[in-house]
Amino acid sequence: MLVDPYDAGSMLAPAFAAHGVAAVMVGSTPEIPRGEAVSFDPATFTCLLPWCDNVDTTVAMLRGHGVGTVIAGSERGVILADRLSEVLGCPGNGTRLSDARRDKFRMLEEVGRRGIRVPRQIQSDSLDTLVAWVDATGHWPAVIKPRRSKGSDGVRLCASKEAAADAFHALHGRTDRLGCCNDTVLAQQFLRGREYVVDTVSRDGRHRLAALWAYGKPEPDFATVGLLATKQLLSPHGPLADTLFDFAVQVLDALEIRHGAGHCEVIIDQDGPALVEIGARLHGGPPAHLMCRAAIGTSQLDLLVQSCLDPTGFLDGVARRSEMDGGAAMALLRDTGLKGEIESLPSAQRVVWNARHDSAPAPVVGLATLIHPDPCVVAADLEIVIGTISCEIITRREAIAAVVPDWRLLLQRSRCNRAFGGPVWYLAALDVQPELSPLLLIAHRSGRLAGVLPLVWDGTHEIARFPTMLSDYNDLVVADGDMAAARRLMTAARTRFPGLELACVRADSDCARAASGAPSFADKRFICPFADLSSGYDRWLASRKPDFRRRLAQTLRRAERSGIRAGRFDPDCKGAIDPTGIFRELQRERFGESSLFLRDPTAQAFVERALPELVREDSAVLFGLWAEEQLIGLNICMTGADSLGYWNAGFLAEFAAFSPGTLMIEAGLRQACAMGLAEFDFLRGREAYKMNWCTGQREIGRLT
16 A cells, blocks of 8 residues: 655555556645646556545555555655555565654754764744844854755755744744744754765665665755756675665664655765664665666665565575766756756766746756766766856957966867867967858856867858868867766757768877767878887887887988988977068978968968967977078978978978988987977878878768
8 A cells, every 4th residue: 555656656566566466546635736846646556545544444445455465655744655655564664764754853862862973953933032142153054944845945054143043934833835834943053064865675673775865966056956867877896885784774763664665865964974864764766766767776765665565585685785887967957048958968867857837947856867887977077067167159359358368278288289289270260261250169167167169150161160171180179087078068069960971080088079979070081100109219219120220220320421401390489480481481392382381372371370379389399400500491390289290391402412301300209209298290291201200090080
């Protein structure tokens, strides 16, 4: 028999029916309360007994139906379930402490008498008495709440006497959502810590851990102290799980909860665990139990059914705990603007949006369930779902200028190439391509810049894309490891720009890692060879073929004998050179008019616009080749997070016999090692000369 089978209790009758056991429903109120019984289905019961204020009459009807088990299906039904099970002689928790299992003041008093840590508290029908107690104990801010309410109903955090007065007058003498009159009001010490929930199922006084949860809540203030934002399923193994379960068992024993489901809410602060409250019933609503089943294969509800139908099997497994691989969480949705983005997240298992019944904004607009084999994916997606990371599109140049300083700072914390991913590159591309429009997608976390996706709108092809094909590695810009910001940018871009085209992207880029599933490339792809320098120059050199080492040594000796040397431009002398002019002349010497940077006015204008500033900010590193005092070659490398990238070079044709490219590359490798970088990257192109230097290669392409 189920008393008030609402909330998660609405799943009990079908669960018993799956085992061939029929259920009878008894209500503790004349009518089924609206709002609590959203999932309640009368068809799942063999009998719905009419409400009766005479318990003896109800007991007689139950005996006629052969009822052998009584379960409280919701908070509302706890006291009646205790009374009926006691009269019927069914396994139950008795009536001696029934009221303490519902009344929060009595609950904490009873538990505290057993030496279990609880917040200090007082109840009174006098505001002056409550305020005087808070003043005397120094417990501002204090929690003001009803004694028998459910969830966050009427719970307020009060930092002043005025706030306490508002909370008191809103509660005193009023009836709460469960129909209880607040003849007195409860004031409690506020404990600042992480809040957890321990789901248990008990049989004959032996307790089994069903699930552990961590609550996510907004920063507590007057109206939000009791509000729930997220529930995250935790591993049932480890020191935290042991601490929480051991504490919950003490509370269960103190309140004589020997049978059935319980969920114990616990705060852990610097002084350890303390009880918030405990419910002698199933935890939450159906979504929590469905998520548990999907994540760990069972739920508190399933264990409760087993404890009733197979008590021996249940007790044999009391010490057993479920295994949890991966992560699982659920979140209350508060922003309809995230529709479409949340559904595309890799961990989004189920997303439900509430129907709108009026024009007033609803505090909760839906529920998302997130499950994924990688807990880090769930953690990142959870940030997006709860709206921690906001996203906006900037289309005006003056607005972009305001972002640039923070963009530069974020770039230094990212995995991006400092040149290709920076504002200089982006703005120069816009300057030389007037047909493109800015489409800068930015993400903020708590008011601070968390991500940049540097796109432009190409009206000719009606696509959003990266600004120039002169970049070998395109990517979004986020702090290293910040998958939440990366995924927020990618989901926003894919949702808002159906024509999105992301080309020249590495498979290990944040763009690719933020997408759902393994990255895949379309159309033409490019190979980017690289030299691994993580073990230093000498180890790298030793890994090369003997013939290559011999030729390199000969080239270096010949250059030295001829007074030719390669090295980095002294940073203090950068202002004395015109890198664009030198680059243009050396390109003409090496390639003639076939050079891209001579035949293409846009490419030439881009270099002239971007290169000087890239050099000034060290995003581009220049390597020169000198014959005595004459500059005969120039190599431009782009600085990566842990690499130098060989972007382009030129030299005087008359010195070709000295292998200028070899000399400048060798100088670049030595400089990369001196800078503590792990890689010299030859960027796009699988030319034969590159392969002699390289220890590996990677692929870039257009993300599908």
